[in-house]
Amino acid sequence: MITSLQNETIKEIMKLKQKKYRDEKDLFLVEGYHLVEEARKANCIQMLITTLEEKFVEKTLYVSDKVMEKLAFTKSPQPIMAICYKNKNQELLKAGKRYLLLDGLQDPGNVGTIMRTALAFGYDQIIMSKDCVDLYNDKVIRSTQGALFQMNTCIMDLKEAITFLKQQGVKVYGTCLQNAQSIDQHQRYSQMAFVMGNEGQGVHQEILDLCDERLYIPIQSIESLNVAIAAAITMYHFKEMN
Template sequence: MNFINQPTSAQIKLFNSLKNKKKRDENRLFIAEGEKLCNEAFNSSYKVNSLLLKKESSSNSKEIAKKYERKKIPVYFLNEKTFNRICDTVTPQDIIAVLNYREDKPINDESFVALDQISDPGNIGTIIRTAEWFGFNQVLLSESCADKYNPKLVRATMGSLFRMNIISGLNFSQSLRNIFPEHIFLGASLNAKKSIEQFKPNKKFGLFFGNEAHGLSAKTKYLLDEEFRIKGDKAESLNVAVAAGIALYYFKEID
């Protein structure tokens, strides 16, 4: 392996800018940090722009880099200071994949999960990972959500991002009924009159979740066929990722 292969100053500036959404969108590139995500990226349909390795990297990371080299993907070695500036994490691992955006499109004959007004990328990533666990293949993000290539969101998916159909930046009120005309739209709400156990959809459906403070937007609520609540006891509310996990488990069991 060529340990003297180093990126240019322009490339370093580009890689360092990818923590910023505007720069990600301009260059249509994003980063995935750590051995697990770099392995997942390698085995996915995402096109890899390059692989970045800290010079003092682990044997596992070097083995991953060899796989990338065999596919003629550029592998660059950086000193610790430069490498850490590119990373989004406080205590970074020693390997980063730089990937091209992928154009995912809605699949209109599958059920889906829709997230509205959720700005916490960690919550979104956890919901995406949970959705895959329960057999859902697509997650739709409204334009008021964190974008799917946010570094924290990418990490929180633990690789599910690379295997699933994730569409972000959607205007729900303008597009969803046209894309999914036959689906039942069900939304989680603390104030819903019906509990989740009362719903047993007999056709494809969309499950909608909003943020913990304000729930679903008025425009998104207007799209819904029904709202459901998850019965609880004393706490004021559930974390949205926890609520989504409960609902996904329930609806997967009856799907």
């Protein structure tokens, strides 16, 4: 059992709290029973970290409560964490029916909630721009509630993604308030993609210019909706009909 906070292995694991090292190592941390179990189902665990005395099938690092408190993201940590391999598949799906593109979203809770919602409504892939909040940020991971391990997600230039999708016959819609039609005025197609914009700035103009059409959600009394709420409404409205 490791009890020292100065242990070199612990120091290396601590580095995974920084995006720079997550990118360098292609690894990330998850905390708690639920997320560890979801990672186990996805077969992406490199090593477990635990204060428990029981045996696990995975390679396991046993640590003291003090060390776990240092490694954990929460104030009252559960007694188990895992180091996981990142998903290296960054290819766009060619035969998808429903896509969601995220343009510069910065709030971890929004991204996590959107991912859960996309999974719930049967969307095939989420495409995140390179300037979005890190997919493996601990707050993003927690807010996905495990959807991270099930949702097909890639990170790439949205201009390239939109060009590719249009070549595949996918209708691409940008969400905005200007020069757009109400969500109710758009018909459903077999292949559709929707671009959701940054919390403060919305979808970049050059991205909107590439979209086939623009849509907005009619609302009253306030100027705009939270992006996760807007994404949920859009995804539900246009979800593929069984």
